[in-house]
Amino acid sequence: xxxxxxxxxxxxxxxxxxxxxxxxxxxxxxxxxxxxxxxxxxxxxxxxxxxxxxxxxxxxxxxxxxxxxxxxxxxxxxxxxxxxxxxxxxxxxxxxxxxxxxxxxxxxxxxxxxxxxxxxxxxxxxxxxxxxxxxxxxxxxxxxxxxxxxxxxxxxxxxxxxxxxxxxxxxxxxxxxxxxxxxxxxxxxxxxxxxxxxxxxxxxxxxxxxxxxxxxxxxxxxxxxxxxxxxxxxxxxxxxxxxxxxxxxxxxxxxxxxxxxxxxxxxxxxxxxxxxxxxxxxxxxxxxxxxxxxxxxxxxxxxxxxxxxxxxxxxxxxxxxxxxxxxxxxxxxxxxxxxxxxxxxxxxxxxxxxxxxxxxxxxxxxxxxxxxxxxxxxxxxxxxxxxxxxxxxxxxxxxxxxxxxxxxxxxxxxxxxxxxxxxxxxxxxxxxxxxxxxxxxxxxxxxxxxxxxxxxxxxxxxxxxxxxxxxxxxxxxxxxxxxxxxxxxxxx
Amino acid sequence: xxxxxxxxxxxxxxxxxxxxxxxxxxxxxxxxxxxxxxxxxxxxxxxxxxxxxxxxxxxxxxxxxxxxxxxxxxxxxxxxxxxxxxxxxxxxxxxxxxxxxxxxxxxxxxxxxxxxxxxxxxxxxxxxxxxxxxxxxxxxxxxxxxxxxxxxxxxxxxxxxxxxxxxxxxxxxxxxxxxxxxxxxxxxxxxxxxxxxxxxxxxxxxxxxxxxxxxxxxxxxxxxxxxxxxxxxxxxxxxxxxxxxxxxxxxxxxxxxxxxxxxxxxxxxxxxxxxxxxxxxxxxxxxxxxxxxxxxxxxxxxxxxxxxxxxxxxxxxxxxxxxxxxxxxxxxxxxxxxxxxxxxxxxxxxxxxxxxxxxxxxxxxxxxxxxxxxxxxxxxxxxxxxxxxxxxxxxxxxxxxxxxxxxxxxxxxxxxxxxxxxxxxxxxxxxxxxxxxxxxxxxx
Numbered sequence: 001x002x003x004x005x006x007x008x009x010x011x012x013x014x015x016x017x018x019x020x021x022x023x024x025x026x027x028x029x030x031x032x033x034x035x036x037x038x039x040x041x042x043x044x045x046x047x048x049x050x051x052x053x054x055x056x057x058x059x060x061x062x063x064x065x066x067x068x069x070x071x072x073x074x075x076x077x078x079x080x081x082x083x084x085x086x087x088x089x090x091x092x093x094x095x096x097x098x099x100x101x102x103x104x105x106x107x108x109x110x111x112x113x114x115x116x117x118x119x120x121x122x123x124x125x126x127x128x129x130x131x132x133x134x135x136x137x138x139x140x141x142x143x144x145x146x147x148x149x150x151x152x153x154x155x156x157x158x159x160x161x162x163x164x165x166x167x168x169x170x171x172x173x174x175x176x177x178x179x180x181x182x183x184x185x186x187x188x189x190x191x192x193x194x195x196x197x198x199x200x201x202x203x204x205x206x207x208x209x210x211x212x213x214x215x216x217x218x219x220x221x222x223x224x225x226x227x228x229x230x231x232x233x234x235x236x237x238x239x240x241x242x243x244x245x246x247x248x249x250x251x252x253x254x255x256x257x258x259x260x261x262x263x264x265x266x267x268x269x270x271x272x273x274x275x276x277x278x279x280x281x282x283x284x285x286x287x288x289x290x291x292x293x294x295x296x297x298x299x300x301x302x303x304x305x306x307x308x309x310x311x312x313x314x315x316x317x318x319x320x321x322x323x324x325x326x327x328x329x330x331x332x333x334x335x336x337x338x339x340x341x342x343x344x345x346x347x348x349x350x351x352x353x354x355x356x357x358x359x360x361x362x363x364x365x366x367x368x369x370x371x372x373x374x375x376x377x378x379x380x381x382x383x384x385x386x387x388x389x390x391x392x393x394x395x396x397x398x399x400x401x402x403x404x405x406x407x408x409x410x411x412x413x414x415x416x417x418x419x420x421x422x423x424x425x426x427x428x429x430x431x432x433x434x435x436x437x438x439x440x441x442x443x444x445x446x447x448x449x450x451x452x453x454x455x456x457x458x459x460x461x462x463x464x465x466x467x468x469x470x471x472x473x474x475x476x477x478x479x480x481x482x483x484x485x486x487x488x489x490x491x492x
Numbered sequence: 493x494x495x496x497x498x499x500x501x502x503x504x505x506x507x508x509x510x511x512x513x514x515x516x517x518x519x520x521x522x523x524x525x526x527x528x529x530x531x532x533x534x535x536x537x538x539x540x541x542x543x544x545x546x547x548x549x550x551x552x553x554x555x556x557x558x559x560x561x562x563x564x565x566x567x568x569x570x571x572x573x574x575x576x577x578x579x580x581x582x583x584x585x586x587x588x589x590x591x592x593x594x595x596x597x598x599x600x601x602x603x604x605x606x607x608x609x610x611x612x613x614x615x616x617x618x619x620x621x622x623x624x625x626x627x628x629x630x631x632x633x634x635x636x637x638x639x640x641x642x643x644x645x646x647x648x649x650x651x652x653x654x655x656x657x658x659x660x661x662x663x664x665x666x667x668x669x670x671x672x673x674x675x676x677x678x679x680x681x682x683x684x685x686x687x688x689x690x691x692x693x694x695x696x697x698x699x700x701x702x703x704x705x706x707x708x709x710x711x712x713x714x715x716x717x718x719x720x721x722x723x724x725x726x727x728x729x730x731x732x733x734x735x736x737x738x739x740x741x742x743x744x745x746x747x748x749x750x751x752x753x754x755x756x757x758x759x760x761x762x763x764x765x766x767x768x769x770x771x772x773x774x775x776x777x778x779x780x781x782x783x784x785x786x787x788x789x790x791x792x793x794x795x796x797x798x799x800x801x802x803x804x805x806x807x808x809x810x811x812x813x814x815x816x817x818x819x820x821x822x823x824x825x826x827x828x829x830x831x832x833x834x835x836x837x838x839x840x841x842x843x844x845x846x847x848x849x850x851x852x853x854x855x856x857x858x859x860x861x862x863x864x865x866x867x868x869x870x871x872x873x874x875x876x877x878x879x880x881x882x883x884x885x886x887x888x889x890x891x892x893x894x895x896x897x898x899x900x901x902x903x904x905x906x907x908x909x910x911x912x913x914x915x916x917x918x919x920x921x922x923x924x925x926x927x928x929x930x931x932x933x934x935x936x
Contacts, residue, residue, distance in 0.1 A: 003519055007888065007898045011753040012876040018884045020497050023504035026522030050523050052858060053501050099782065101849040104856060121857055124501075157772050166634075281634055321555045322567040323576030323591070393572050400574030403525045404591060407692065408863040 009220045024051065034416055035227040037234075042216030045234045046420040047227040048412055054104070054222035055408045057130050058119030058314065059138050060417040062217040066185040066351075067254050068208075072194025073139040074155070075208045076111045078200050080157075081151045083109030083118055088140035088244065090133070099133060102126075107137075113186045114351055115175070115418060121410065124224055131220070131233035138213065139243040143202045152197050159191060166281055169360065171267075172288045173347070173457050177360055179265040180290060180457030185258040186351055206245040214250050221417035223409050258354040260292040262455030264470040271462045284342055285365040285462035289375050289473065290358030291451045296350040297423065300450075302435045302442040304348060306384060308357060309401075310394035310444070311346035327393060329381070330359070334374055340367055344375070352422050357451065365463035369484065372468050379480035382448035386441040399433050452477060498883050504870055505879040506696040515683030516703045517869050517879065519691045522818060526692030527862040528600050528699070529589025530608060531870030534680035536660070537583050537653045537722060537804070543624075544674045545660015548581040549668050551677040552625060554588060555579070556617040558610040563617070566603070575600060576684075581658055586872060591863060594693030600686075600903055605706035608681060613673050625665050630781050632659065636742045637813060640913050644744045647731045647909035648809060680718060683707075687871035692862030721805055722916055728909025730924050736914040740795060741821050745828070745927075746811025747908045752803045752875040759800050759900040760810050762892045763835055765854070766847035767799035767812065784831045793824040805875075809911070818917035825922065829930040836906040837933055841894045848889050855885065907932050 007015055037045045040473055064076045066070075084107050090096045100107055105122025118138055120130050183186025192200070222230045262476060272283040293304045312328020316335045325331065330344040333410060343362040349355060359378065363371045403413045406429055427435075445454040456477050459468050468484050476484045507517045511632030535547050555577060557563040568578050575592035588608060590600040632638050642657050649655035659665065687702050727749035750756050772795050787796050797814040816824045859865050872879045909928055914921050922930075 006755075006759065006891050008755045010755055011880060011888075012878065013883050014878075015887055018881070018887045021504075021881045022497055023498045023885050024501050026503060026520055051501060051503070052860075054860075098846070101781070101846060101853065103726040104849065106857065108852060117756065153771060161773060317631065321577040321579060322570035323578075325571070326567055327571050389572075393574075395574065396574035400525065400593060403523075403593070404861075407523055407525060407863075408859050 001169065002109060012377070016213060022096065026051070026276070034420075034428065036420055037227070037231050039215070039234060039239055041239055042214075043234065043238055044219045044420055044424065045221075045227075045231050046416050046426070047222045047225050047230045047479060048416050049226075049408060050224040050412065052224055052409065053123060054121055054409065055124040055127060055130075055222060056119060056121045056413040057134065057220070057222040057225060057230070058117055058128065058413060059134050060219045060221060060421050061116045061213060062114065062421060063116045063140070063212040064111050064114045065188045065190045066258075067212055068188055069184065069254055069256065070252065071208050072196045072199055072204055073189050073353075074196040074200055076207065077155060077160060077190065077192040078148075078151055079116065079209075080111040081154045082141065082143060082147060082205075084137055086142045086144060087136040088142070089136050096137070103129060105130065113188075113190055115421065117414065117417065119410065119413060121300045127225055127229060128233055128236075131230070132237045135237035135241065138218075139238075139241055141244060143205055143244075145202070148201060152200075154194050155197055155379055157192075162191065166337070168362075168461055169284045172286055172360060172461055173349070175265040175267065175459035175461065176288045176290050176356065176457050177349075179262060179263040179459055180292070180356055181258055181354070182261040182263055184261075185256055186204075186354065187258075187261075200403045209243070210245045210248060211250045211252050213245075219417050219421045221413055221420065223328065223413045223416060253259060256349060260354055260454065262292075262454060262457050264460070266460045266464055266467070269462055282317050282342070283365060283463070284362045285368050285464065285467075286360065286362040287368065287372060287375070287461075288358050288360045288459040289372070289379070290356045290457045291379070292457075293348060293350065293355035293357040293447070293451055295353050295355055297352060300443075300447045301350060301355070302432075303439050303447045304350075304357060306391070306394050306398055306436065306439045307444050307448060308346050308348035309398045310390060311359065311378070311382070312394075313343075313345040313359070315343050315345075316341060325397065326474050327390070329378065329390075333381075334361075338374060340364065341371060341374070356457065358457070366466060368464070368466040369468055372473060373476065373482070373484045376473060376476040376484065379452065379477055380480070380482035383452055384443055386444050388441065391439070391441055391444065395436050395439060397450075398439040399436050402432060403438075405430060500882060502882070506702055507873070507878070508696070510683070510703060510707070512707060513682070513686075513871055514703060514707055515687045515877075516700055517689050517873050518694050518696045518699050519865055519869060520694050520696065520863075521692060521862070523693040524594055525591065525862060526594045526597055526600075526690060526694050527589060527591050527866040528597060528604065528688070528694065529587060529866060529870060530604055531590075531687040531689055531874050532586040533584070533685040534586050534676075535582050535584040536656060536658045537725060538680060538719060539653060539656065540658075541656075541671050543664065543668065543676070543893065544656045545658075545664040546668055546672050547586055548658050549621070549625065549661065549665070550673050550676055551579045551581045551586060551588075552621050553613055553617065553673060554607045556621065557612045557614065558606045559612060560606055560610060566607075569603070573599065577603070580819060583654055583658060585871070587870065589863075589866065597690070597694055597698065599850060601699070601702040602706055606741070607709075609868055613670050615670060618668075618670060618673075622665055624660065625914075626662065629659050629662070629665070636915060640813065640915055641740050643733070643913035643915065644809065644811075644911060647683045647729045647913060648726055648746060648748070649724050650727050652731065653722045654724040654804060654807070668785070678734050682718060686872050687717065687873040689866050689873060691865035691869060724804070724807055725808060726911070727761045728911060728928070730912040731914070732918060732921065733915045734917065734918050736818075736917045736919070741816050741818055741916040741918045741921075742813075742879060743816070743821070743825070743912065743914040743915065743918070743921070744811060744813045745825070745910050745912045746809040747801075747910050748907050749801060749803070749810035749904055750807040751808060756900050756903070757801075757803060757808070758888045758891050759896055760808075760904065762799040762844065762847050762851055762889065763897055763901055764799045765833065765851040766835070766839070766843055766897070769798040771796040781843075781850060783843070784828065785832070787827050788824065789821065791820075791827065793820045793827060797828075811910070818920065821920040822869060822922060825927065826930070829927070832901075832905050832931075833933045834843035836898055836902040839894050839897050839901075844892065844894045844897055848892060852886060852889055856882065899900040903932070
């Protein structure tokens with residue numbers, strides 16, 4: 001055939017004429033060392049070495065929905081969707097992608113309540129190009145009318161999908177933050193409200209960027225790179241650069257500390273037909289109950305993380321074998337005993353100035369009251385006796401989860417970047433493992449008792465006819481046994 | 493001739509074959525955690541109408557206790573180690589694997605050996621597991637993509653083993669007996685069909701000693717020949733499940749492609765990358781490397797699409813899965829088929845170059861962490877009986893150009909009768925003859 005250059009050799013046989021690979025060898029355990037350098041403009045450069053031909057490099061910024069109090073809510077959401085669009089040097093997103101593809105690279109932007117992260121994974125040989133591209137993407141976006149218009153559509157689709165999704169977790173998380181930090185910092189909406197979609201434009205974005213996209217609020221982090229090389233690239237592309245929004249001084253930075261208020265966020269919704277196909281999904285009501293924990297900068301953060309692991313839980317029907325926390329309390333005390341419950345899962349959200357430990361549960365709408373009481377009882381039990389075996393298990397599982405997550409390069413990148421952004425240094429994995437190992441039963445008891453003295457935050461979604469009042473949930477959580485006050489109704 | 497050596501910053505995959513035929517393959521990256529597992533050349537393809545679902549049922553029974561450990565002992569042991577135990581069954585493979593601290597590698601191998609050689613398969617546990625599998629079946633049925641792919645296999649490989657589902661029909665799940673399970677093990681779980689693979693912090697020599705000790709010769713004591721691969725013929729055909737109450741139409745269309753190791757498989761993978769995938773939350777721009785994404789996005793023709801290339805030993809399905817509004821089904825399918833015809837006749841060198849780069853990127857970036865690497869080792873050992881070195885994989889991809897794409901795509905797509913599965917409000921879907929006639933180049 002004329003396409004004859006193509007080798008007609010099955011994949012089970014080696015292709016002749018291919019250069020012989022010379023492999024690397026490990027000598028002992030991989031060394032973890034994070035190096036940090038601060039440039040003259042305040043931007044921090046952090047790096048971590050790692051095996052492999054690829055690197056993950058990116059810029060993390062102290063920016064997100066928590067800083068939007070004086071702005072239109074939704075700016076950070078827009079910026080996430082606009083990331084890697086045209087810049088001063090690149091005429092289109094397509095040009096950016098093509099440049100990256102030449103180095104076997106992909107890009108991604110993610111924004112959370114407090115951090116925005118622009119990241120690229122590519123062949124380590126392309127480091128210079130990658131850092132130059134990242135600098136341009138972050139500091140010189142064109143934000144053309146056409147791109148903003150496209151983004152409006154994307155944001156709209158995302159909001160629709162959020163409401164269509166059978167998995168209510170993202171929506172409940174948004175709601176419980178709204179309830180816990182009423183109208184401030186991490187309680188502000190992470191997703192752009194529909195009414196703001198049309199209002200956000202280039203001018204609005206620039207006024208925000210001028211205040212928050214400043215070098216002192218940024219970290220350039222790299223995994224699988226040489227530190228000196230990364231610092232050289234940072235000097236070349238991120239020092240003395242005039243951003244697209246001009247170099248006027250940042251004037252209006254929100255430095256508010258999170259104010260935990262507690263409270264309730266309810267959304268009545270018909271969940272009787274959330275299935276997208278012919279097979280019905282049972283109608284469920286979802287609740288999330290939370291209490292303020294602590295910031296990830298405090299020492300109590302580690303006992304809280306252990307407590308969260310000890311509570312564990314998950315879906316009443318979930319795939320996979322042993323190892324998913326089958327002996328955690330929400331399985332043993334809740335899902336294994338109350339087969340009518342569909343889900344009971346513990347989550348721990350933490351920020352630089354606050355944290356939230358919460359439990360998500362779901363069941364048939366007629367059993368909401370019973371379900372809430374089961375959860376409030378579990379909260380009260382947190383400050384009770386901690387069994388030595390269950391604590392050991394939770395600590396081992398937290399350590400293994402940490403180390404297994406850190407097998408992956410993008411996860412290491414995020415860990416390095418976030419820690420250096422928050423504290424200017426990084427606690428290394430083995431240091432964290434030691435801290436976890438040192439947690440005692442009385443530490444867990446102490447943090448749980450402290451947490452229970454606060455006001456609850458509650459989110460509820462679905463048919464809420466039988467939802468107990470906020471006051472009753474609060475009473476249950478400040479009682480000895482977690483029981484809801486009894487209600488007498490004549491006509492039932 | 494180019495350079496005769498190339499230096500890589502990745503560890504070597506070491507492979508050793510034991511006397512029992514068991515192959516041991518591992519890659520040591522010195523991490524403090526690891527993944528180790530058994531990849532077995534057996535899945536639902538080796539079942540018949542009567543026992544369809546046995547391989548999957550067996551996977552469920554693996555964690556239900558052995559002669560040495562009760563189910564509770566096993567669960568407690570794994571959870572207290574901070575380890576994970578997992579298993580899955582596909583049409584051609586059954587996999588059991590563990591993730592653990594590297595220091596616990598010996599225990600992880602011992603547990604894996606125990607569960608596949610000494611499972612109790614207790615009658616009470618079998619009865620209980622029927623309910624669990626039936627519930628899993630309900631879960632699968634709420635996932636429309638899985639439903640459509642099962643229909644696609646049912647029509648494409650009608651009356652053959654690949655046409656059946658992995659879970660098996662309800663009546664089989666209710667009737668599979670202990671004997672069926674034991675027969676399946678003794679027929680299929682044999683040394684030469686099993687790979688012990690590991691990645692992360694694992695020493696090959698230690699793994700080898702563990703394998704010799706725990707698998708000994710029990711894997712070659714099962715008598716009888718290794719059964720021949722049941723032939724599975726592809727039939728161009730369709731299944732339509734119309735339901736106008738559903739909001740969106742879910743469709744898959746595919747032609748017959750090639751098996752894992754076939755020389756044309758790399759070329760079809762490049763073609764598959766070139767067609768690409770898209771989701772409306774990507775926004776207008778993302779995935780500009782896919783012309784189909786641009787066309788569907790501008791015409792607002794679908795919510796999402798995904799090109800696929802599913803391979804089996806001696807056959808495969810190359811096609812596209814899409815989710816559309818009822819009113820755009822016909823236009824979407826038209827655009828898809830036109831794009832396929834363009835692949836066969838006039839695809840350009842620059843598009844192919846881009847798809848080559850993307851394919852390499854996707855394949856290489858995926859190898860991050862011990863579990864994806866271990867999966868890659870296990871799967872490649874079963875499919876190719878070796879792990880293809882990265883430079884060779886790159887050389888094979890680089891050898892694909894626009895001419896090879898046109899030639900290979902013409903061979904497998906042009907004027908071929910496709911298999912189609914469609915679920916939902918699909919009134920607009922053209923009749924089968926019409927769809928077949930659009931598998932040829934028509935000017936419009």
